[in-house]
Amino acid sequence: MSETISELIQNLSDPAVEVRAGAAKTLGEHGATAKAAVPALLKAVNDRSAAVRDSAIASLSKINLGSTVSALIQNLEDDDDRVRTSAARGISTMVERFELPASTKQQVFQALAQAVNNRSWFVRSTVMATLGELAPVDEVLPILIAGLADAEAEVRQDAAIAIQCFGDEAEAAVPHLIDAFWHDIEVYAASALGSIGPGAQAAIPRLLEALERGHEDLRARAAEAIGEIGSAAAVPALIKFLQQEDAGLRRAAAEALQGLGPVATAAVPNLIVALEDKSDEVKAMAAKALGEIESENTAIAELLMPLLQDEAASVRASTAYALQLMGKHAEVAVPALIEAFRDEVERVSQSAARALAEIATPEAKEAIARYRQWS
Structure with missing residues (x-):
């Protein structure tokens, strides 16, 4: 058996992806008897092939979950950025794919919470994307809010996405999402604000600004967020936008009004006018808005x-x-x-x-x- 395991360990370095992936998978089938393969499997977590990485993580969890988690946590502070990246990827995969014991979840949460200032942006980004799976919102949200101010856009982006997953429970993040809005993550910040719903009323001015000045994707998401927040206070500005030269702005305004529904009754006369707009997109959205508002x-x-x-x-x-x-x-x-x-x-x-x-x-x-x- 030991020779077979030895051969499988060697195969983890084979040039062929299918050989490496097969070896990684088979080692897991040996369970605890393949503990000698743990170092090689930990290295395989950073393989260029996703199939090999996934098989390595799955096998590590079968061989010795506890020691694997401890090793990955330790590697988060390694001097080699590739090792830190590999460890973060491994931890993220384990949290996503396996039902970890409560004690292991707590161990991972504490380690990731301490890694918010890790020198590797990938590790910090993984922290933002993973914490929500490990602890309740009151423990996670302060860390995610801090992530909105990270120097790297990828980290800020993952923080905003993670906040979105908490919905209205993340109301405390509203002022921080507003502050982070223009820091390369405006679309994600708008999504997070929309997911919070009525508790994000304070963000309406910023979302209206995004509607007026933003690019197409941002306008679409800001319009959706305004509808999700449901603020009648946005209606006067949206009516004004329906009358602007920019067809993209007119369309986005109509979309936001559709999302608001019956609270946007004051906009009905302007939407009726928009049914004759020179832009087909504006006409189409105005029709939808009228159907929603005046159902x-x-x-x-x-x-x-x-x-x-x-x-x-x-x-x-x-x-x-x-x-x-x-x-x-x-x-x-x-x-x-x-x-x-x-x-x-x-x-x-x-x-x-x-x-x-x-x-x-x-x-x-x-x-x-x-x-x-x-x-």
């Missing part, structure tokens, strides 16, 4: 109906979606939706079908039944 207003359904014949498929599909949101209150649109049901663009016909199913009048049901019979 019980039959008059809005009547206004939306002509857009089911718009030249742009995106507008037709979005209009059908808006009518779907209105359900039975869009009954007046059933004949127009039946016509849209025959649209040559699949996403339009599918949106129309979903709208008819939601409206569910006898006429709508009959149209769907006929379609199923023909298809």
Whole structure:
């Protein structure tokens, strides 16, 4: 058996990925009898192949979980950056893939909490990404907040992503996310603020600024965050944005208003005007916003109906979606939706079908039944 293990250890250095991965996996099948392979497997945790790294971690956990964790923790402070990186990757994989005993979780948490100032940015980033799996929010959040001020953007980014996972429990992070907003992590900060919800009201001015001046991805995420926070205080600014020259800003404003829903009733007249916008994207989003805000207003359904014949498929599909949101209150649109049901663009016909199913009048049901019979 020892010779077999010795050969497997040698195979961990083989040029072929499949040989190294196979050796790493097989060593784990030997369990505790393969303890001599632990140093080589720890080295394999830094293999250039993900398959080898994953197999090495899995085998280490089977051979001796406790000693492996201790070794990885010790390696976090190694002089060689590659060793520190390997240790951080190994710890992260173990936490993600295995159900660790409570005592081991506590051991890992304490080690990672002490590694927040590690000279390796990868280690610090791993700390941010992993801590949430190990301890409750009150223990983890202060560390994540500190990570928002890290010198490396990757660390700040992972801190913001981890904060997002805590949702409304992370309300204490709001002022720190606002401060970190423009430090190369604005999209992630916006996501985190949105996940916190109504408790992030203080971030609305910063999110509106992002909506007005940000790039496309940031605008989209800021719009979503404003909707998730649900602040009616944002509506006047969003109405103003609907009237600006920048089509991207107009679209983002309409998206934010859709997210706000009924609290954005004051914007309805401006959204109706936006149904005639020169930008198809703005028209499409304005239709969705009206369907969300005025979901019980039959008059809005009547206004939306002509857009089911718009030249742009995106507008037709979005209009059908808006009518779907209105359900039975869009009954007046059933004949127009039946016509849209025959649209040559699949996403339009599918949106129309979903709208008819939601409206569910006898006429709508009959149209769907006929379609199923023909298809």
